[in-house]
Amino acid sequence: MTTATEQPPAAPPPAGGDGGDAGAGTGGGRGRAVVARLADLGNALVIPVLALVTALVVGGLVMVFTDPETLDEWGSFLSDPLGALEASWDLVSESYEALWRSSVGTPRGIGRTLVEATPLALAGLSVAFAFRAGLFNIGAAGQLIIGATCAGWVGFTWDLPAPIHLPLAVVAGFLGGAAWGGIAGVLKARTGAHEVITTIMLNYISYRLLDYALRSDAFQPPGRDDLISKPVRESARLPEVSLGEVTVHAGVFVALAAAVAVWWLLERTTTGFRLRAVGANPDAARYAGMSVPAMYALAMVVAGGLAGLAGTSNILGRPSFSLTGGYYSFIGFDAIAVALLGRANPAGVLVSAFLFGALRSGSTGMQAATSTPVDIIVVIQALIILFVAAPALVRSIYRIKAGRGTAQTFTASWGS
Amino acid sequence: MKVELRGITKRFPGVVACKGVDLTVESGEVHALLGENGAGKSTLMNILFGLYRADEGEVCLDGEPFDCRSPAQAIAAGIGMVHQHFMLVPVFTVAENVMLGVEPTGPLGRLDRVEARRRVEELSDRYGLAVDPDAVIEDLPVGVQQRVEILKALYRDARCLILDEPTAVLTPHEIDELMAIIRQLADGGRSVIFISHKLREALGIADRITVLRGGEVVGHTTPAETDEQALAAMMVGRDVQLVVDKAPARPGEPVLEVDGLVVSDDRGHRAVDGVSLTVRAGEILAIAGVQGNGQSELVEAICGLRPVDAGAVRLDGRDVTGHDPRAMFRAGLAHVPEDRQRDGLIGSLPVADNLVLNQLDRRPFSRRSVINRREVRRHAARLVEEFDVRTPSIDTPVGNLSGGNQQKVIIAREFFHADRLLVLSQPTRGLDVGSIQYIHRQIVAKRDEGVAVLLNSSELDEVLALADRIAVVYRGRVVGVLDREEANRERLGLLMAGAVEEAAAVEATGEEEVTVT
Numbered sequence: 001m002t003t004a005t006e007q008p009p010a011a012p013p014p015a016g017g018d019g020g021d022a023g024a025g026t027g028g029g030r031g032r033a034v035v036a037r038l039a040d041l042g043n044a045l046v047i048p049v050l051a052l053v054t055a056l057v058v059g060g061l062v063m064v065f066t067d068p069e070t071l072d073e074w075g076s077f078l079s080d081p082l083g084a085l086e087a088s089w090d091l092v093s094e095s096y097e098a099l100w101r102s103s104v105g106t107p108r109g110i111g112r113t114l115v116e117a118t119p120l121a122l123a124g125l126s127v128a129f130a131f132r133a134g135l136f137n138i139g140a141a142g143q144l145i146i147g148a149t150c151a152g153w154v155g156f157t158w159d160l161p162a163p164i165h166l167p168l169a170v171v172a173g174f175l176g177g178a179a180w181g182g183i184a185g186v187l188k189a190r191t192g193a194h195e196v197i198t199t200i201m202l203n204y205i206s207y208r209l210l211d212y213a214l215r216s217d218a219f220q221p222p223g224r225d226d227l228i229s230k231p232v233r234e235s236a237r238l239p240e241v242s243l244g245e246v247t248v249h250a251g252v253f254v255a256l257a258a259a260v261a262v263w264w265l266l267e268r269t270t271t272g273f274r275l276r277a278v279g280a281n282p283d284a285a286r287y288a289g290m291s292v293p294a295m296y297a298l299a300m301v302v303a304g305g306l307a308g309l310a311g312t313s314n315i316l317g318r319p320s321f322s323l324t325g326g327y328y329s330f331i332g333f334d335a336i337a338v339a340l341l342g343r344a345n346p347a348g349v350l351v352s353a354f355l356f357g358a359l360r361s362g363s364t365g366m367q368a369a370t371s372t373p374v375d376i377i378v379v380i381q382a383l384i385i386l387f388v389a390a391p392a393l394v395r396s397i398y399r400i401k402a403g404r405g406t407a408q409t410f411t412a413s414w415g416s
Numbered sequence: 417m418k419v420e421l422r423g424i425t426k427r428f429p430g431v432v433a434c435k436g437v438d439l440t441v442e443s444g445e446v447h448a449l450l451g452e453n454g455a456g457k458s459t460l461m462n463i464l465f466g467l468y469r470a471d472e473g474e475v476c477l478d479g480e481p482f483d484c485r486s487p488a489q490a491i492a493a494g495i496g497m498v499h500q501h502f503m504l505v506p507v508f509t510v511a512e513n514v515m516l517g518v519e520p521t522g523p524l525g526r527l528d529r530v531e532a533r534r535r536v537e538e539l540s541d542r543y544g545l546a547v548d549p550d551a552v553i554e555d556l557p558v559g560v561q562q563r564v565e566i567l568k569a570l571y572r573d574a575r576c577l578i579l580d581e582p583t584a585v586l587t588p589h590e591i592d593e594l595m596a597i598i599r600q601l602a603d604g605g606r607s608v609i610f611i612s613h614k615l616r617e618a619l620g621i622a623d624r625i626t627v628l629r630g631g632e633v634v635g636h637t638t639p640a641e642t643d644e645q646a647l648a649a650m651m652v653g654r655d656v657q658l659v660v661d662k663a664p665a666r667p668g669e670p671v672l673e674v675d676g677l678v679v680s681d682d683r684g685h686r687a688v689d690g691v692s693l694t695v696r697a698g699e700i701l702a703i704a705g706v707q708g709n710g711q712s713e714l715v716e717a718i719c720g721l722r723p724v725d726a727g728a729v730r731l732d733g734r735d736v737t738g739h740d741p742r743a744m745f746r747a748g749l750a751h752v753p754e755d756r757q758r759d760g761l762i763g764s765l766p767v768a769d770n771l772v773l774n775q776l777d778r779r780p781f782s783r784r785s786v787i788n789r790r791e792v793r794r795h796a797a798r799l800v801e802e803f804d805v806r807t808p809s810i811d812t813p814v815g816n817l818s819g820g821n822q823q824k825v826i827i828a829r830e831f832f833h834a835d836r837l838l839v840l841s842q843p844t845r846g847l848d849v850g851s852i853q854y855i856h857r858q859i860v861a862k863r864d865e866g867v868a869v870l871l872n873s874s875e876l877d878e879v880l881a882l883a884d885r886i887a888v889v890y891r892g893r894v895v896g897v898l899d900r901e902e903a904n905r906e907r908l909g910l911l912m913a914g915a916v917e918e919a920a921a922v923e924a925t926g927e928e929e930v931t932v933t
Contacts, residue, residue, distance in 0.1 A: 036811075090432045098419065267787075268786060268787050268789075269782075269785050269787060270782045270786075270787060271785060271787055272788065273769070273776055276765070277762050277765065277769075277773065280762045280763070280764045280765055281758070281761070281762040281764075283755075283758045283759045284758065284759050284760060284761055284762050284773070285762070286721070286741065286759075287721065287741060287751070287753050287760065288741070288760040288773040288774035289740070289741040289742035289744075289745050290742075291740075291742075299753050324469045326864050
């Protein structure tokens with residue numbers, strides 16, 4: 001055998017190369033790992049939080065410059081500078097206060113926000129899950145519609161006792177979405193068809209399928225000819241649950257359970273590991289004996305199922321219980337934003353879904369209390385996404401240095 | 417052009433990459449800059465090329481101080497750099513790539529393709545580069561792409577050419593061609609800085625050699641004054657065992673039998689054309705050949721990564737033809753792939769996960785498809801220590817490690833489960849002396865445990881250092897299988913070029929000095 005006496009010496013670390021001390025990982029200690037985790041978490045939160053703050057500031061400016069009365073005050077800025085500033089401040093602070101009050105300031109508001117956040121969270125998990133396997137699920141909108149259609153049909157057609165009817169409807173919603181997502185998955189696995197294209201096309205098909213269904217006797221209530229379905233029977237509705245003064249429906253818990261399940265599946269099972277491996281480097285995954293096509297198909301089935309649950313929670317929970325035409329598509333697209341803001345991480349998706357839910361549920365209250373239109377919320381949501389998608393912009397505004405070894409971001413991978 | 421670097425110091429947070437480096441390159445000189453990964457070679461050249469600013473020291477070109485702030489300035493001053501990773505637009509033609517950024521334009525900004533083409537042709541002829549200006553880059557072999565990079569520099573009138581690890585991606589034949597081109601450029605009065613960690617090449621081409629270690633110059637020398645052993649010691653900072661000590665092989669029963677294998681490449685051409693091989697337990701069979709003669713396809717077919725058109729693969733007597741990678745893994749195959757970053761590792765995942773990439777579904781790492789994190793981490797910590805992987809932690813993304821340490825991660829993973837057949841493709845490509853030495857020792861150790869080893873390497877030195885038998889492939893066929901004692905550089909070279917009769921005429925010269933570079 002060989003006669004060399006010592007191990008090769010550690011090369012001095014260059015700018016970003018050979019890591020320094022050998023074997024530090026073997027005895028580093030738990031404390032350091034925890035500190036490093038917290039630091040990572042802090043780093044991960046910096047950009048989204050600053051993006052939110054910046055979006056609120058810019059949103060405030062938009063309010064000021066679109067409000068006629070405040071603009072009048074600015075017209076007389078030279079004679080009364082304080083008046084203009086005061087009017088602006090009043091407008092923005094009152095609007096945001098109303099937004100806060102009607103979204104999370106009262107128990108009723110919190111309940112409404114949670115209900116709004118539920119389908120967003122489920123659809124966001126769908127997009128995030130597919131993304132972890134390296135797929136861009138633009139089709140949450142369509143999967144959600146098919147899921148809601150299946151759940152709704154089971155809900156208003158069959159007549160069963162609640163303990164059977166509700167789970168059956170939920171399962172139908174999941175399976176409907178899963179099947180719809182699975183089409184894109186199988187196309188990708190078998191033929192390599194790009195999932196962005198196929199899911200967008202499947203979205204259009206799903207809108208028309210829903211319209212078609214809503215015109216059929218199986219869906220339409222007798223005596224109506226507008227695009228609306230029969231209401232879901234009581235036995236299939238998600239029960240209302242009260243936690244203290246906050247009232248939500250059981251779909252909230254479905255979303256929480258789904259987030260935990262997604263986390264567990266991705267991080268703690270071999271299947272999840274394979275999905276992540278395929279997502280990060282399909283070549284190496286294939287060399288390691290994993291079946292890349294099978295993982296793509298599976299990822300789209302699960303993602304579709306999650307989006308289907310989003311539709312299910314919407315049709316079986318309040319406020320509507322009937323399917324209507326073109327009603328759900330916004331959730332499917334907001335879901336992409338939610339996954340992006342949550343960095344394709346289940347906990348992050350829950351938080352960002354709550355944020356988007358709050359903006360949505362508070363917007364009507366805001367419009368009622370002040371003259372600020374609900375549309376400003378759309379502007380703020382768009383700004384948040386803009387800033388999250390362009391971290392360099394946020395860093396330069398706040399003069400933060402780029403963290404070393406920043407984790408792969410969602411947007412950086414788009415289109416590559 | 418005479419290039420002088422005086423007292424260059426460059427600090428990065430936590431590291432001094434260059435400490436008072438002096439370097440003088442005369443015009444018409446080929447100057448080799450040697451050093452291990454992280455020695456500061458690239459930093460130094462990036463300063464010269466204007467990508468970094470030196471903290472201290474100055475750069476002089478032809479005696480004039482030159483304060484370089486950007487690559488554009490460096491190019492204007494006559495400095496050209498060929499990076500290790502080429503900066504070419506794959507879908508453009510050679511002429512389009514060469515003129516990119518300095519396009520000759522006619523009136524109204526019309527692109528003068530004819531003029532560009534003419535100049536590319538002229539330069540190509542003058543320096544014997546033999547490049548077709550109308551060829552599309554992505555269709556060209558790596559060696560020709562590199563010549564396009566050199567053309568780009570010449571087109572911009574580079575009088576000092578920096579070549580960063582130019583041979584890392586080349587075949588032996590392409591290396592010879594490159595060396596001839598470099599010599600011709602220097603003879604034309606240009607200065608050439610040749611960055612490398614390959615000792616043989618530096619000795620072969622350089623007029624003078626400067627060795628860097630830890631950011632400092634440890635010596636200036638010339639090929640006449642030194643040899644590989646002395647250079648290696650300078651680079652590494654201690655005596656290096658260049659010869660791989662190994663006892664004679666004690667081959668046992670056949671483990672891998674390849675019989676009349678026919679395999680197509682990605683374009684559907686026949687890449688492997690009836691290859692038959694046997695690898696026995698406890699021996700290293702090397703496949704030698706100029707790259708692109710079917711070695712990669714052969715290995716992929718054996719490992720179940722490429723469909724087999726005809727013929728059979730048997731592992732321990734069992735027919736495993738057309739098995740998928742997973743089945744091959746179960747049958748006892750361990751495989752170190754050629755392209756470690758693309759096929760061997762998942763860069764964004766931690767070291768620990770990469771160490772169990774293909775074994776996670778086995779006990780004790782998981783049970784009923786639930787991962788046992790603690791076992792995975794314990795296993796990773798053990799392998800990191802055993803294989804001396806230098807990483808800040810087992811949670812570090814493997815993509816952050818240096819090339820040598822990334823390769824050690826793959827070696828650790830595959831060697832851990834290699835108990836029957838070990839297939840290695842270019843196991844030390846692009847690595848420094850220390851890592852190569854280490855990996856070679858591990859390979860021999862596996863052989864001595866009774867594992868059958870199939871080594872696919874385009875480094876002749878590596879083949880000669882490790883192999884017990886050598887199968888030479890040429891155009892998809894095995895043109896000769898030599899015992900190590902019968903093989904020498906000349907005979908292998910002839911066989912690799914397809915000159916079978918000439919090779920047979922060469923007398924075996926017995927044991928020649930075997931070195932690792």
